[in-house]
Each structure stands twice: as C-alpha cells, then as structure tokens.
Amino acid sequence: MTLTATSPAPAPAPAGPAPDLAALAARHGLVESGARPCLPEYTRRLWGRRHFVTAFATARLTAQYSRARLGQLWQVMTPLLNATVYYFVFGVLLRTKEGVRDFVPFLVTGVFVWTFTSSTVLAGTRALTGNLGLVRALHFPRAALPVAYAVQQLQQLLFSMAALTVILCCCGQFPRPSWLLALPALGLQATFNTGLALVMARLASRTPDIAQLMPFALRTWMYVSGVMWSVSHAVRGDKMPHLVAVALEWNPAALYIDLTRFALIDSFAAGQLPPYAWAGAAGWALLAGVGGFVFFWQAEETYGRG
Amino acid sequence: MADAYDARTPTVIADDVHITYRVHSGRTAREVHAVKGVTFVAHKGEAIGLIGSNGSGKSTLLKAVAGLIRPARGRVYTRGQPSLLGVNAALMNDLTGERNVVLGGLAMGMTRRQVRERYQRIVDFSGIDDKGDFSTLPMRTYSSGMAARLRFSIAAARSHDVLMIDEALATGDAAFQRRSKARIAELRATAGTVFLVSHHHRTVTETCDRALWLEAGTLRMDGPAADVVAAYEAHAKAKK
Incomplete structure (x- = not known):
C-alpha cells in the first residue's frame, strides 16, 4: 500500500541527535525533558514539594488503620503490644534482664527506637517500587517518596x-529536664534513617529482590544493636576482641538507642555510653543524610523505567 | 528546512527518540524497544492527536515528552514542564474525597493555597456531592463513575504549558462528559500545545488539527488529522 508518510524513514539512525533540531531547541530556549537537575536545583524543587511530602505521609498514616474497628487507636496499641511480647520473651523467658536496672523502660525504649530505624529502612525499599504508578504519571523530585515514607x-x-511516656510513668520514671535530650537524639536518628531510606529506595528500584532480603538483614542488625541487652555490659572486660567491641559501640542503631535511654531513664548513666557518643550519632546522621541524598539524586532519571 | 520550522514557536521537539523498557519476569530480563527513533516538532497552539493500535508506543512516547521516562537514545526538548493529565496514582481509596482533592492537587504541584482556592470548584465540578455528602466518605465507597469524575476534576483543575490527555479520562454520564469536553477545550485554549491519545477517530478529527500515527514504535505518518486518520483506517481495514 502507498502512504504519504512524512515521517523519517527508519534509516540507519545517526549516532547522536541531529544537530539541526538541537540547535532549534536552543534557539527557542527549550530544555531537555527528563534531564536530571543539578543538586542545588533538585534540593530546591524537593523543598517546593514539602507540602506534598507531609500530606502524602499523613494520608498513608491515616489510611493504614482506616478499615480497623478501633481505627487510629492502633497507632498506640501496636507499639504497646510489641513491647509486651518482647518483655515476655526477653525479660521473663530468656532472662536477659539480669544485671540491667529498670529493665522494662530499658527494653521498651530499645524496642521503640529500634523500630523507628528498621521500619524506616524497610519502608524505603518500597518507596519507589510500591509507587511506580505515581512515578510514571506525575513529575516531581523522586526523593519526595522515600522522604515521605520516612x-x-x-x-x-x-x-x-506517647505510649512510652505512659509506660515510663508506670515504672516510676517521671518526666524531668533530661528528657529533652531525647529530642536531639531522635532528630539525629531521623536524619540517619531518612538517608538510609534514600539509599535503599535506589538499590531496591534497581534490584527489587533486596526487599526479600531486608527482613533478615534487619533482624541480624537488631540482635547486635543491644535492643534487649546492654552493649556496655557486653563490652566490659576483655571477653571479646577489641575490634568487635568498637564495632558494637559505634553501631549507629546502638548509639541512638543508648542516647535515648540516657535521656529518659534515671539509672542509665553517662558511664554506659561510649566516649564521644553524641559526636558519633551526629557523624552517622550527617554521613547517611547527605550521602544518601546525593546517592539517590545520581540515579534520578532512571526511576520508574525498569 | 530549519527555516520552515523557525516560522512558528516550537513547544516540543522530539529528536530521534528511542525508548527501551526492562521487563523482568522471574529470573529473565528482557529489553523491550517500545519507541524506535521518533522525530517531530510540535508548535504553540497545535492540538495533536496520537493514533495507532494498542502497544504501538503512544503512551510511552507521551511519558518521554512529559519527562517521566528518559529516552535510551535521542532527546526530547520542551518549553516549560509538560504535564500528563493523570492524577489517579496519587489518590488513596481509604481516604475521604476531600482529603484526596488536597492530596491530588499537591501531587500535581499546586501550592496549599491554590488547593484551598480551587477546592470548592473541584468538588462542584465532579458532582460527587450532588447526591448526598460523598466528599466526606472514603473513596472506596464511590461508584466507579463517581471516582472517575472526581479524578478528572482534580486533574483538570490546573492549567498547563504542554498538556497531554489520555482518552480514558473522559468517563461518566452524559452530563459530565459534556462538562469535561468543555473543560478540555478550555485547557486547550490556555495550554500552549495539547496532545490527545485516542482510539476514537472522530474525537481526533474533531479536536485536533494534526495527528501522529505510531505503529510498532515508529512514526508511520505525521500530517493533518483528517489525512492521517483516513490512512490509518485504510491500513486497519486492509489488515482485516
């Protein structure tokens, strides 16, 4: 059949874009679509989407329990039930509480602070793969998704x-000025978590199988982070090689957990913290936060393609 | 040739665009070559229809124009940020209609203030509150027509430089279809260039002055809408 095709013949395509069209685009001030903006511009655009980030996060949080009869009450009930289970397994059955004063506050603080990191990292792996529809339909800096999940x-x-405050009061730990130290500790942890979520989002968008491995990796990380046992007790004396002791103490999750315990629990004294704990916590936050953001940005134009 | 192009203001330039998808199924990964070297220049004030059989690469090409997919080879240049009239993906069925209006508006890049200002218009346009106070109920309780109307209303609430419309949007009852057709015409008037993907050839010849016919990822024909549609129909008939 005959066609009045004005389209370019599927002739051997030139190696690069034809120069005349690129020149035409340049003459009329057109810019390349889908090109990755530079880092400052990217950051500016992400900041411009801050309302979307918070609205998306709140929407997901609300939608989570919207079908349950007890509704938003589960926001507090879930952590409380978690803490109860851990108390029975590690406090009563395995008796890791021996030698730890105020074991219930110690354990519950550990579980809640650890859960903050583990669930953020896990959420990060799904931030892009679980929102491909969104990524393929609308234009926005993709970092908005892992950040919203964080x-x-x-x-x-x-x-x-809030649940922890109730538990602490029940155990005779009442609010005092040192509780304010929990704010910088958790703030640094949030920065660290967000950076890690950005890293995981990029890795999982390329290799979705990572989502399958995460539960195992996270469980291992939890067991070495002193969630239900005391790192300072374990590294005391010469029972373990020096390198292992240093690794245990400088593990970011252990640092954030122990700093929060230090802030909230009377009997958890500064002596139980490794030296330079605050500097370590800040260093990890800076490294993960900035490094994660740059790492995520570098693959911006590839998200949603695979 | 460059001089002929220069007479009008270009809004979208596709220069030898190739798009490949990586498709994973189990342990095997395949490269799908969805668009194979498409070149065209769109100008201000044009309404361009995209036709072609299913899987010919129409939607993929639009996504590249919107900057959502980066071409494997070639370049797309655009004036401003083209937008796809698609907001469905940002909405959540477990949330109320009113919260979805806010979420969808923010997802499309509106500010909180713009969303507040346009909120009532969006709800009124969708007509979801015509029969009771549905905007305060979760979207999962809506009929499919109602949900589609709300989605279109949110998507159409903002004007765009380069606008791309997928026909699937025009759903709902006759009254709503009339309203949405009028709204699309309005959006066309304010947008620099409109792209329309459609299988309804009458819609293309009625609303577009130019059409692109894609077949198996290549551009078969580019010209006045009526001519291209006629050629495409002749081709489709010959295949039967």
Missing part, C-alpha cells in the same frame, strides 16, 4: 513516644 515513620514514632 516522615510517616517519624509520625508513627510520636505515637510510640
């Missing part, structure tokens, strides 16, 4: 902290 976990943490 914000959702931060909101969840506030509910956990």
